[in-house]
Amino acid sequence: MVEAQETNAKEGYFASDNFTVGWTCSYIPEEIIAAAGLKPYRLVADGTKVTRADACLPGNFCAQVTGCLDAGLAGRYPYLSGVVIGFSCNAAVHLYNAWRRCITHGFVYGLELPRRDTPEARKFFSKNLGHLLLALEQHYGRRVSQEDLWRAIAETAETRRLLRHLYHLRREARPLVSGSEAMALVRMAATIPKNELNPDLVRIIDNLTAKKETAGGSRPRILVTGGILPPALVELIEECGGLVVCEDACNGLRYFTGMENTGDTWESGDPLLKLATAYLGKPPCPRMSRAAETRSAELIKLAREYRADGVVYYSLKFCDVNLYEFPLLKKTWVKPVSRF
Amino acid sequence: MDFYRLVKEKMGGDLGRHVLRSPLSYNILKALLVKSRHQYSLQAVWMMNRYALEQTRRAYLRRDPVIWNSVFFPTEILHALKAVPFAPEVGAAVAAGLGLATKFLGRAEQYWSTRDTCSFHRCAMGSVLEEYLPAPDALVYSSHLCDGAPKLFEHVAAFYKKPVFFLDVPGTGGDAAVDYVAGQLEEIAGRLSHRLGRPLTRDNLARALENSNQAREYMLKINELRRATFVNVPGSQALNFVYLLFTAQGAPETVQIYRQFYRDLEGLAGRGDRAVPERRRLLWLHLKPYYRNGLMEYLENRLGAALACEEMNHVYWEPLDPERPYESLARKALSHFALGPVERRIETLLQLVRLYRIDGVVHFTHWGCRQSNGGLRPIKEALRSAGVPFLSLDGDCVDGRNYGEGQLLARLEGFIEMIDAK
Ligand code: SF4
Ligand code: SF4
Numbered sequence: 001m002v003e004a005q006e007t008n009a010k011e012g013y014f015a016s017d018n019f020t021v022g023w024t025c026s027y028i029p030e031e032i033i034a035a036a037g038l039k040p041y042r043l044v045a046d047g048t049k050v051t052r053a054d055a056c057l058p059g060n061f062c063a064q065v066t067g068c069l070d071a072g073l074a075g076r077y078p079y080l081s082g083v084v085i086g087f088s089c090n091a092a093v094h095l096y097n098a099w100r101r102c103i104t105h106g107f108v109y110g111l112e113l114p115r116r117d118t119p120e121a122r123k124f125f126s127k128n129l130g131h132l133l134l135a136l137e138q139h140y141g142r143r144v145s146q147e148d149l150w151r152a153i154a155e156t157a158e159t160r161r162l163l164r165h166l167y168h169l170r171r172e173a174r175p176l177v178s179g180s181e182a183m184a185l186v187r188m189a190a191t192i193p194k195n196e197l198n199p200d201l202v203r204i205i206d207n208l209t210a211k212k213e214t215a216g217g218s219r220p221r222i223l224v225t226g227g228i229l230p231p232a233l234v235e236l237i238e239e240c241g242g243l244v245v246c247e248d249a250c251n252g253l254r255y256f257t258g259m260e261n262t263g264d265t266w267e268s269g270d271p272l273l274k275l276a277t278a279y280l281g282k283p284p285c286p287r288m289s290r291a292a293e294t295r296s297a298e299l300i301k302l303a304r305e306y307r308a309d310g311v312v313y314y315s316l317k318f319c320d321v322n323l324y325e326f327p328l329l330k331k332t333w334v335k336p337v338s339r340f
Numbered sequence: 341m342d343f344y345r346l347v348k349e350k351m352g353g354d355l356g357r358h359v360l361r362s363p364l365s366y367n368i369l370k371a372l373l374v375k376s377r378h379q380y381s382l383q384a385v386w387m388m389n390r391y392a393l394e395q396t397r398r399a400y401l402r403r404d405p406v407i408w409n410s411v412f413f414p415t416e417i418l419h420a421l422k423a424v425p426f427a428p429e430v431g432a433a434v435a436a437g438l439g440l441a442t443k444f445l446g447r448a449e450q451y452w453s454t455r456d457t458c459s460f461h462r463c464a465m466g467s468v469l470e471e472y473l474p475a476p477d478a479l480v481y482s483s484h485l486c487d488g489a490p491k492l493f494e495h496v497a498a499f500y501k502k503p504v505f506f507l508d509v510p511g512t513g514g515d516a517a518v519d520y521v522a523g524q525l526e527e528i529a530g531r532l533s534h535r536l537g538r539p540l541t542r543d544n545l546a547r548a549l550e551n552s553n554q555a556r557e558y559m560l561k562i563n564e565l566r567r568a569t570f571v572n573v574p575g576s577q578a579l580n581f582v583y584l585l586f587t588a589q590g591a592p593e594t595v596q597i598y599r600q601f602y603r604d605l606e607g608l609a610g611r612g613d614r615a616v617p618e619r620r621r622l623l624w625l626h627l628k629p630y631y632r633n634g635l636m637e638y639l640e641n642r643l644g645a646a647l648a649c650e651e652m653n654h655v656y657w658e659p660l661d662p663e664r665p666y667e668s669l670a671r672k673a674l675s676h677f678a679l680g681p682v683e684r685r686i687e688t689l690l691q692l693v694r695l696y697r698i699d700g701v702v703h704f705t706h707w708g709c710r711q712s713n714g715g716l717r718p719i720k721e722a723l724r725s726a727g728v729p730f731l732s733l734d735g736d737c738v739d740g741r742n743y744g745e746g747q748l749l750a751r752l753e754g755f756i757e758m759i760d761a762k
Binding site for chain 2: 061097110289318327
């Protein structure tokens, strides 16, 4: 089922309309796109050899940026009517520059993403989210009500709740889902409209729990952490006999975790401020200021919760924020958990 | 006058940690510098070297708090606190000039093992690990224009176990961004003052902003002179003035140095002297190699191409308002032309091309700098549409291990031929 849905997504599940809007970074609240009646679709480089993007960007840019640009240039996103590119880092700003110049999809929006979580940063971010909403309304001729926003927020919160439940199952001694399957499910969650996906997710989880088929109980349990993860890495680890029990990545755990408490108070106050608060407050990606301090403690916790036997740190080549983070993280986690 | 040669000769060739860390060394160097004043064709350069030595001496002496800053952080606040700012990226450039960079780069690569990042940071990290640099009492860093700097600072703060203050500067956002940045600056200034036990009075801050404004006025006058027919300053020397931009905005000495620079140029212009034979006028983008090399020399003296303008020396910001210090410092940070969508930088470069009657543009493509290099393609296209030849010169500002001078000179020669053939 996971495979079938993933294939649907790849082969133009969205091609029948022109309301699909790509988004690039886990700090972009996709709820805003959904609230405008559009279909948010996460852009993640698919590992295809880059052949066109080199003409637009230097060769030493990360594969997430060059991969997405290359796919856009090669027409591998025929279903997109627009993109929201988050200013996650300087490379991402240049993706925005290159997209506007080299690819002619209609709506291209660069979203400023603060690098810290403070009340002022949340306020600033919520204002930016307001601008994004306005731009979507203007471009697509929509009028987005508060109810639309709350509905999108609730549907996305439900997806996240289901994913959290799924990941909890992976903490068991005999996990019911492998790393490759979990990544495919997260990918679906980030590309398929939530109202369509949620009932399927419920069924998938029910089936998994009913069948109780273990994904590989006695294999070494691996926690993978770092930046955006290529599914091929998880597959490789599992082909080599390991079992990936958690992907601490923005296309894994960090896509849905850490926003649970705000879910309870969604229905009151300013929805954009709530979104800003939830997104800036989630477990940080390395792009955030002083992320390593939080992340090293978080990693130790995750390793214990998921009973990991080993940790693999993955950084895309040329991703400064990840590359610089690695020695800081390594230093802190080597000591407290001696078997790593 | 070669400042680095003076340092190496007088320190006996062995630039060990103890020599470079001793305030006494800087006293000796300052005394020697006084004697060599007449050898400097530009007195402003002499003054800047003296100032740099004094600042370094103060940093090692540690009587005043030493605050490490990333190069785009507004240093006016640090000078208002009478602290000694120290930019590790500048330290990396100096290390390259002194021939120490390879040692530091190697050390950093053992630690974080990748050459895919900017060598300013790798070299700085290596010199931290080797304990060559003056230890900080606190660190301030900003997010804008450089993704590596914040991470370097987090490493350094962890190494020295010192407090670190982060300034998040967005690339877009209008007035909301001004409020966001101004609020952070005020908070950082207050916390620094408290932490260091140094009062930050309104008067001190206002004075630092006025110094900054005066220096800016002189920079504008200098640039006006440089726009005139004669190019009176070798571009390599003009590029060294980024030291002041990166560490000394707000310092009274910066006003004096720029005033002297203006007078130097006025004097040369009055006599009709040309420091550089000018046949073609170039605009130089980004920085230059800091290790020993003959690039600029060759370009200016052999190929007759003068660096008429460097984007780094462009005055892009409005005067600061001492009555509204944090707001105006925020506006200054946010007005950097390389921040946000690339059109801002393109517009600025086209303006510089017009103002300085530029014949060609050279971008020194420093390996590992995503912010500058990412804009190359649109910049090249915009310049081509404007009929301005453009050259991207691949290299590294700090890491000279793969420096192939012959190839770079050949590319420069070809470029100048192209300009001439136009
Ligand atoms: S944060 Fe890293 S992986 Fe993400 S876009 Fe920037 S350089 Fe690429
Ligand atoms: S060269 Fe670029 S990456 Fe390196 S310190 Fe400067 S801005 Fe940062």
